Structures are given as C-alpha cells and as structure tokens.
Amino acid sequence: MNSLFDIMLSKPLPDAWLRGLLFASFTLHMVFVLLTLGTAILSVYYFIDARWTGKPEELRMDKRILKTFMAHKSLAVVLGVAPLLLIQIGFTVPFFTGVNLLAPLWMLVIVFLVVAFLSFDALGHKMYVHPYLHLVFGIIALLLLLAVPAVFVGILVVAENPEKWLTIISSGYKLRGSLALHWLFRYLHVLGAAVVFGAAFHYFFSAKDETEKRSLLKWIIAGILLQIILGTTLYSSLLEKPDYITNASLFIGVVGVALLLWIIYLNVGKKSTLDIRTVLPLLMLILIPMLLARQFIQYKKFLPLEKQLQANAQAYQKELQPYSQEALNKYKDDLKVVYDNGETIYSKSCAFCHGEKADGIGPEAKNLTIPPEDISAIRTTRTHLHKILVEGVSGSAMPYFTFFDRYKIDSLIDYLDKKYHVLSLPEPLPVKISDTALQQAQKIYNETCSGCHGMDGRGSALSKGFQPQPPDFTVYSLSPKRAFDVITKGYPGTAMPSFSNLPEEVRWSLVKIINDKRIPELTGRGKIRK
C-alpha cells in the first residue's frame, strides 16, 4: 500500500470543502434512499395485508404508498450524483479500490435498479396485473432493490479497510469474518432506518385514517426498537475503537432516539396523532449525528491513507516531469499523421519490418526468424496482394490489415505499385540461359521443387500443412534477381532450403520456369514490364 498513489491531477477543491459538501450531499441522498427503501418495503407489506384481509380496492393504502415511489427513487438517484462525485475526488484510491474489488456486484446495481424501478413504477401507476403477478413482481423488485444498499455498504466497508484488501482478494473477492459481520450489521442498520423513515413519511402523507396511522405507528416503533438493537451490535462490530468525537456524535443521536420514543409514548397515551413539526426535526436530530459518526469513523481510516497517497503522487509526478514535454511533442506530431494514403500507411505500418526502401531490411528485420519480404521485388496481382494484406501470412510475422478499410488498402497497393511496380509481371531474365540448363532445371523442378510447389506452381497437397505455405506462382512472383536469391540461399525460417549447390545457370533456369507459371490474365493490369 505504501507504493499506491493518488491521481496526479490536482483536486479542484480544498479538502475541507470537499468533506463538507460530501457530508451534506450524502445526508440529502440518504434521506431519499431511506424513503425509497421504506416505501418499497411497506408497499409490498400492505399489498399482502390488503389481500389477506380482503380490503376493498379504494381503501388500499399500498397503492397510495407506492404512488410516491416514483418521486423518492428519482430524487434518490439524482441526489446520489454529488456524493459519488465528491467521494471519488476526495478519496479516489480507496473508493475505486472498493468498487473494483466488488466490481461485478457494483455493475449489477444498474440492472437491479432498472428492474426494481420499472416494476414498482408500473405497479404504482394503475397498470392492472393479476394479484399473484403483482405479488411476484413486487417481491422480486423489493429483493433487487434491497440488494443495492447491500452492495454500496459492501464497497464502503472494503474502501475503509485498506489493510484488508489483499485478504479480500485472496479469499476470492469476498468479505469474510469480522469484515462480513460488520457489513451485515451495517446493512441491516440501513434497512432498519429505511423502515422508520418510510413509515414516518407515510404516516404523515399516505395514511388516511386512524387505523392506517396506528398500523404505521407500529412500524415506526418496531423500527426504532430494531435500530436500537442493530445499532448496538453494529457499534460492537466496529473494527476499530471509535474515538471521542464519534462517541459524542452517536450520543446526540441516541438522545434523539430517546426523545422520539418519549414523544410517541406521550401521544399513544393521549390517543392523539403525531405532529410532523416535532417528529421531522427529531428524525433529523437522529439521522445527522448518526451519519456524522459514520463519517468520522470513515475519516479515521481515510485521512492518514490519503496523506500517504498524496505524497506518493507528488513523488511520482516529479519522476515523470522530465518526460512531459517530450510526450506532448509526440502527441502533437501524431495528430499530424493521417493514415489515409498509401505513403503514410507504408511508412508507419509496414516500414518497420519491410524497410523504408521496401527492400525487406527494416529496423525490426533482425528480430525475425523469417525475414520480411523485399516488397520492391514482388510481382503479383491486385487481388492476390489484397488477399495477403487482409489475411496476413499464417506462420510468419506478417499480420492482417483489415483495420484499414478497402479504400486505404487500395491506396497502399497503388502506392507500392507506383513506386515498386508490384502489380507487374516479372521482368525477363537478366542473363542468357542454354536449353540444356533449362531442361536440367525442368527435371529438377519436376522431381524436387514440385514436391512442395506442385507441378502447376500452386503448392502441392503436402505443402498445405506448411506454416507459412509456399507462394502461388500463378499469381505471385518475384523479380528474377530476388527469385534467384531465394533459390540460392533458401528462405530462412521456412521449408524452402538453399539450392546453392546447383550450377548458376540452372538456378536462373529455375527462375524462368517459376516465373513462366504466372498466368498473365491474372495480372491486375495486364501490364507487362520489359
């Protein structure tokens, strides 16, 4: 971890501002997250309840509850943008590492949310479905929705525990042991809060009569009691002893809980309804210190790490500094190169092997067992050259170039033809040969060469297994000089051996025999060079 470093672009805001904004926007986000989750839980519960008790359609509260889902979830999503932005800027490395270690789940959140949102909104907007189908959809949507905070909590647990990162990886990217326990209580604590907030919201805004309010009040009280238990276990599952300020903050929250319970107790006694003007401030008095405590615990882990990451980033930045200008110049030069003409394409994509002069002696030729071909000696057809360029030569370094479209490949072929006449028939032999030598060569071709090249020059059955395969002499030739060289020295790295033991005149005769196999009609232009 000591060698990890922060992103090397400066933070756009002072740390204090980042943290303040992060807390404020996260709190806002959480309010709507809790309302969304609470609404989903209650809507499914009251749907079942209504079916069970056979409540008439117009009295069903679950419809009224679910109708608010659209607003809650939309706001929860948009309000989440700011805290996500701020935590990614403020605590880049730990947050992204958390995300990365649980990456598949993190990305699945998108699917979970889309399915849950569509289902709940469709059910909430009077789209009639059979009750059983409604139930099935509702439950699936609820489970998917509840999985989302599980993932988010998981990622925060990972992010906050950098010393456990390697353990998490070695246990197959899963949380184990005390980490898993802490995650579980933390997650349940979120769900408990969702019940309290959701029930409180619908107590004030969805419930129409006393019975409904009383029923929701039960949810509120049960939720608070559950939270007290879950909160205590969560506190005991904290991986590090909380400091003074965390405890102070938690204490304020607990005082809020006590006050809220007391108010509810008084109201139940008087049989009157709760007043939003007292309950809402109290809920905030609970939520804000609780979230603050959470933030303090997080900072305790993040701040020292952040310091180290910043220092490492600065050191690395310094190391890279000397290369900065060079990189920018290279980029500027790159922008000027346009791969839309044969000349550029040749010099950038081909020359490093085939050489600037297309003689097969590029700077990389020395690294290849099978030397790059001397392009200037190639005498072939447009179709065949195109085939080589888009298929490559299997068994050699020559790759395929389909990443250039046909127009580009054509311009490359035109360029090579203009410069090196690659689309011509091979030139006549530069030396005179006798008939005896020719006869002797023909015999050698028939007995030896044809074993691989075939009598017709298209390659024998045996050669089909070769990597690379011998060329097809009916469409592909080399200049007599180059062909003579290949016969004399062989083609290194391939099955083509050296025939330097044959008399020179016989070798020239072989060149003629081979080049005579070219079928002139197959030449791209029918152009014969003298």
Place this chain on the structure above:
Amino acid sequence: MQFPIFQVPHLGNGMTIALDAVLHVIISHGLAIGAITLIVISEYMGFKKSSQDWENFAKDFLKFTIIITTGVGAVTGVGIWLITSALSPLGIGSMLRVFFWPWFIEWMIFTSEVIFLLLYYFTWDKWTSERKKQHIYLGAGYTIFALSSAFLITGILGFMLTSDGWPWDKSILSAFFNPSYLPQLLLRIGIALALGTVFSVAFLLFTRRESGFRKEALNFFGKVALLSLSATVIFTWWYFSVVPSSFKTHAKFAALTSHFSQQPEIFWIANITAAFLLFVLALSAMRGSTLLVKILILPAILISMGFVSEFERIREFIRGPYLMPGYMYANQVLLKETPVLDKEGLLKNAYWYNSITKRPDVVNQGAYLFAQNCSACHTIGGINDIAKRVQGRTEDGIFVILGHTHDMVPFMPPFSGTEQERRVMASFLYKLSTGRLKMGAPSRFTPGRWE
C-alpha cells in the same frame, strides 16, 4: 497502475459500456429531451386549440415517458459512471478532476430537472383552467433544464475526442469549449428531436384510433421530424468537419469493423438508405398517409437507434489510442509515463501484481502485462479476443508487432514496458494463440492460478 484491474469476461469493457450508454443516449435524447419537449408543445396545442385530444395525448405519453426516463434513463446514465468506475478508474477519476465544476453543476441541474419533471407530472390534473398556463411553463422549465444537462455533458464528451489546448494549458475552459463542442451540442439536440418525433409517432399510432386527430398530430410531428432530421444531417457534417483528420480517417472502419472493412461501400449505402427511409417517414407523416407511416415506424425506430449507436461508436472509437487525448492512453497509462515504464519496467511499478502474484513466470507476468496494456479493449476468449488477433503470427512476430502497436494500428496505444517484458508478453500471447495455454474467459489477471 494504482488500481486493481477487472475486465468484464466475454463482453469486454467497451461493449459493456456501450450497451448501457447507447440505451441511455436513446432515452435521454429521445425521451427526456425530445419526447418531453413535444409533450409540452402538445399540451400547449391542446390549450390553444382547446383540444382535449392533444391534452390527453400529452398526458398519456408523459406517463409512459416519465416511467422510462426516471427508471431506465437516469439509472443507465449514472450507470455509465458506475461501469467506468469499475473498469477504468484512473480514466474516470482523472476526468472528474478536470471536469469537477461542470459535473457538480450538472448535479444541481439534474436535480432541478427531476424536480420539475415530477412537479409537471403530479400537477397535471391539479393545475387546470386558469393554472394551465403555469403548468405549461413548468414543462418549459423542465426542457430548459434538460437542455442544460446536454449543454454540460457535451463539453465532457467533446473533450474526449478534441481536447484542443488542454494538454498544454490544463485550463478548464479550453477543455470544455473544445472545437467539437458546439457542433456536437447542436447535433445532439437535432438527434433528440428527431428521436422524439419518431417515438411520439409510434405512441400516437399505438394508442390513438380517431383519424381526425391522428392526421393532425401526424402532420405536426412530420414537420418537426423533417426539420430535425435536416438539422441532424447538417450538424453531423459540421461535427465531422471539425474532428482532426488523424482521428476521422478511422470513422468508416469504426462503423464497419473488421467484418465489413473490405466492402466500404456498405457504409455509404446503408447510411444513405437508412436516412432516406427516415425522410420518407417524415414526409408521409406530413402528408397524412397513415398506412405508409404504419409500415415505416418500426423500421424507423430501429434505424434511429442504429444511427445513435453508430454515432457513439464512431465517436468513441476514433479517439482510439487516447482516453484523454494528449494526456492519457486508452489503457489508462499516461503519455508521459510510457517512457518511464519502458525504461524501468511496468511490473516493477505494479503494486497489485507484486502483492498478489506468487509465481513470476511467463503466464502470470504475461497476463498482468496484457491486463494493463490491452484489456481496456481486448478480451481473452470474448469479443475482440486477443488470441484470435495474434493467431497465425510467430512468437518473434508478435514481439515485433508489440513494439509498434501505435504506429502500425494508429488507434492502438503503444505497449508500455521494457523489451524483456515485451518478450514475456509475446510469449504469453503466442501460447494463447496456439491453444497451448487455455484461460477460459478471465476477469482478473493477477492471481497465480494458471499453469
């Protein structure tokens, strides 16, 4: 790199982002901007002409639209960010630092947009008669915020292709108002309205039977379609005219892929035919030929989605080797980092590799070098499979090609690492390509579990 590496197996990172992002663009442009603007106009028509038909059409269409935009549009939008956070943390993290303020303002705009949309939707039945006008203003207010979102996000998208002066001056203004900013903004508005009319026409045909209103509405949407399609064509041309030729020259390949790159005529034939069909749809809607519109509407929806996918694919593809041009390569290596890694070695600086890998053999080293250098675009055993890409090459051939990736294939970044590391990766890739090494479709490259 300072982050562990994850790759989506089979699909690959690019396709994962593309699936989410294209869906988002179709909804955010077509519904959130295009359709809702037309809904507000429809409501206004109902108000001006005292027509219950227009009023009801607008209301019904809004219900459908709001469920899709808030349920799928918003989530897939944030989804692009969620996916990149997991797959390209250094890239998105750096982009966030450059564009913090646009992003932060976007948060406020986005929130206002949602609040206006919810108010617009929930007050529809409440703000009637005298308050109808106010309700229409509410809708207009929403469209202004929706357009402001496009205004902000386009700056970031444009930057990723035409970063202009930013690599030199690191100023937010040159990053944001980059050369492709204005044409792209106008193009996106054109696309939004064109998609919006296509969706509106579809909704109209599927939900309205009364022929008088249907003709009237078709005529109106036809006119808007004709206008917005023409604008889209013009702004597409403008947009591509400001993209540097060194990027633009790969546009055809981006659309055609290796499969069709040798029949480039397809590019023109398909695009022109598809655009022609959309114009036919617009004209037949204007002339009220319901039958023709009925026949063309489904193909038109597919064509429009195809165009959106094609545009985004080209835009994302041709920036090729760069994630942030002039600063960061697509594989999240900084331009200025490559010479250092070439000299010192990539593995030496790789915290996650060094902490996890127990056996530094060819396979483990090669897999990590692949992960860092190539896995942003190439998979093992999935889309753009590296084993298939190097199949048939000799090991020394792969070694040589690795040293020239950026020269040979201009939209690929260079390999970062020493010559020795290049040899290791060549050997690794050669083993994969010959089938001597089988890895399935891995998502993590560090654990030493391969023999």
